[in-house]
Amino acid sequence: xxxxxxxxVDDGRESRDFIVDYILKPNQFTPLIARNGLxxxxxxxxxxxxxILLDLQMPKMNGMQVLDALNEESIDIPVILMTFxxxxxxxxxxxxxxxxxxxxxxxxxxxxxxxxxxxLSEVRLRKEKDALTERLIAANTDLSQRxxxxxxxxxxxxxxxALTSIDELLPNILRAATEVTGTEEGSLHLIQGxxxxxxxxxxxxxxxIRAVYQASKNRFAWHVIQHGQPLVVTPQELAPLRQKNPxxxxxxxxxxxxxxxxxxxxxxxGNMRENAQPFRKQDAAMLSAxxxxxxxAIENAANFAELxxxxxxxxxxxxxxxxxxxxxxxxxxLLTDNPQEALQPMRGExxxxxxxxxxxxxLIDHVQPSQLVELINRHFSLLTDIAAEYGGTLDxxxxxxxxxxxxxxxxxxxxxxxxxxxxxxxxxxxxxxxLGPDSIRFGIGxxxxxxxxxxxxxxxxxxxxAAGKEVLLARRLQEQARPGQILMSDQMVARLGKxxxxxxxxxxxxRGQQALVKVYELLGLA
Numbered sequence: 001x002x003x004x005x006x007x008x009v010d011d012g013r014e015s016r017d018f019i020v021d022y023i024l025k026p027n028q029f030t031p032l033i034a035r036n037g038l039x040x041x042x043x044x045x046x047x048x049x050x051x052i053l054l055d056l057q058m059p060k061m062n063g064m065q066v067l068d069a070l071n072e073e074s075i076d077i078p079v080i081l082m083t084f085x086x087x088x089x090x091x092x093x094x095x096x097x098x099x100x101x102x103x104x105x106x107x108x109x110x111x112x113x114x115x116x117x118x119x120l121s122e123v124r125l126r127k128e129k130d131a132l133t134e135r136l137i138a139a140n141t142d143l144s145q146r147x148x149x150x151x152x153x154x155x156x157x158x159x160x161x162a163l164t165s166i167d168e169l170l171p172n173i174l175r176a177a178t179e180v181t182g183t184e185e186g187s188l189h190l191i192q193g194x195x196x197x198x199x200x201x202x203x204x205x206x207x208x209i210r211a212v213y214q215a216s217k218n219r220f221a222w223h224v225i226q227h228g229q230p231l232v233v234t235p236q237e238l239a240p241l242r243q244k245n246p247x248x249x250x251x252x253x254x255x256x257x258x259x260x261x262x263x264x265x266x267x268x269x270g271n272m273r274e275n276a277q278p279f280r281k282q283d284a285a286m287l288s289a290x291x292x293x294x295x296x297a298i299e300n301a302a303n304f305a306e307l308x309x310x311x312x313x314x315x316x317x318x319x320x321x322x323x324x325x326x327x328x329x330x331x332x333x334l335l336t337d338n339p340q341e342a343l344q345p346m347r348g349e350x351x352x353x354x355x356x357x358x359x360x361x362x363l364i365d366h367v368q369p370s371q372l373v374e375l376i377n378r379h380f381s382l383l384t385d386i387a388a389e390y391g392g393t394l395d396x397x398x399x400x401x402x403x404x405x406x407x408x409x410x411x412x413x414x415x416x417x418x419x420x421x422x423x424x425x426x427x428x429x430x431x432x433x434x435l436g437p438d439s440i441r442f443g444i445g446x447x448x449x450x451x452x453x454x455x456x457x458x459x460x461x462x463x464x465x466a467a468g469k470e471v472l473l474a475r476r477l478q479e480q481a482r483p484g485q486i487l488m489s490d491q492m493v494a495r496l497g498k499x500x501x502x503x504x505x506x507x508x509x510x511r512g513q514q515a516l517v518k519v520y521e522l523l524g525l526a
Contacts (some may be wrong), residue, residue: 354402405451
């Protein structure tokens with residue numbers, strides 16, 4: 001069908017001229033021109049074109065704003081979005097706003113013509129329905145029934161094109177087909193590679209339509225796929241076949257699922273009643289019209305799924321990268337809470353595990369630099385694993401020292417015990433896994449108290465960290481610890497009581513603390 005009115009909304013004169021001269025006029029479409037979004041919205045209101053070709057970036061009103069205005073005013077005109085700067089997020093957003101297709105500049109004439117043909121299929125069906133409705137009003141009772149059928153088809157078609165999940169969409173398409181044709185059984189087939197796969201099925205003795213995934217050799221589905229035309233199979237034609245296979249219907253009707261010149265599958269329905277009548281041309285037209293809706297809906301759902309999958313993969317890739325440098329606890333909070341609020345500095349109680357790698361300097365003159373770096377990295381990789389296993393937040397690791405704190409950013413029950421278990425596990429794995437010479441061990445300090453937690457630093461040096469005198473005390477205890485030794489503060493021991501085994505080493509002066517500090521050696525769990 002030619003002669004449809006297409007509104008071009010684009011602030012680029014060269015782009016408008018190209019569309020008019022090389023796409024619309026050669027294909028007998030009637031162009032309307034708007035130079036910006038505001039002008040385009042007004043022309044859409046006045047002229048109600050069959051299709052809008054909408055640029056994304058424009059002065060006065062951009063493409064997104066035009067889409068929002070059209071939706072707000074319930075102006076139901078198919079839109080193809082054109083942009084130089086598109087990405088997957090924009091594509092997903094505009095599809096949700098009702099855009100029928102999405103073309104990225106620069107595009108070829110063939111690409112735009114194909115997009116226009118896809119989008120106009122719904123317009124043409126709607127015009128056909130309206131024209132038929134006008135003629136049928138003056139007809140007899142049988143023609144009035146035709147009006148009701150077309151209205152039902154239109155409503156069903158709109159409902160299936162609104163679905164974006166392919167697994168939900170396919171059974172709904174088949175349900176619509178059986179409803180508009182009043183049939184007892186049906187199937188929906190899609191081509192995948194060189195195979196025909198049945199994706200939805202309705203059995204005559206079942207009320208529900210099942211989503212399936214099974215290879216099929218349905219001869220009628222293959223026929224309409226190969227010929228690209230609906231197929232009416234009469235009871236007389238099916239009778240000899242039913243003698244060999246009684247499961248076949250008494251009367252059947254199949255229609256290809258077509259996108260442009262490409263057939264992607266077949267939609268079939270049938271009746272099992274012995275007195276079933278042959279399907280009429282009217283039924284074939286109804287199923288063919290629904291098939292047009294279905295093909296567009298399937299393509300949209302596939303595109304949506306592909307974009308969503310790509311977005312999920314990108315997000316997972318980002319999360320994997322972030323987990324190398326940011327605590328999983330912090331990432332979880334950033335994803336579930338307000339990111340700005342989650343990163344704001346706060347005061348709270350934390351358990352601090354401070355570590356320092358001892359013994360490796362003596363190897364500097366005896367091993368290659370790469371071997372030394374690998375040795376250090378093995379130990380700090382273990383530290384990272386321990387932090388993740390026990391739910392701790394790994395603070396910045398610098399040089400030969402590091403710090404894990406617990407109870408932030410997410411609250412943790414018995415965070416003091418988690419810190420103790422993490423420290424013991426760290427020393428145990430170094431001993432059992434033989435990460436390096438026996439002389440290389442962590443010295444560890446444990447303490448519990450209030451600290452300030454949040455993002456700190458400037459420019460590229462910003463980090464999520466903990467600060468305060470209680471954090472410094474844990475570091476001072478770590479400085480006093482021998483390789484393989486875990487020292488604890490009196491506050492930490494008091495919290496855990498009889499759940500741990502400790503040895504009081506005495507009181508010692510700790511830099512930054514005015515009073516003497518009782519220091520204990522952690523021996524293990526009770």
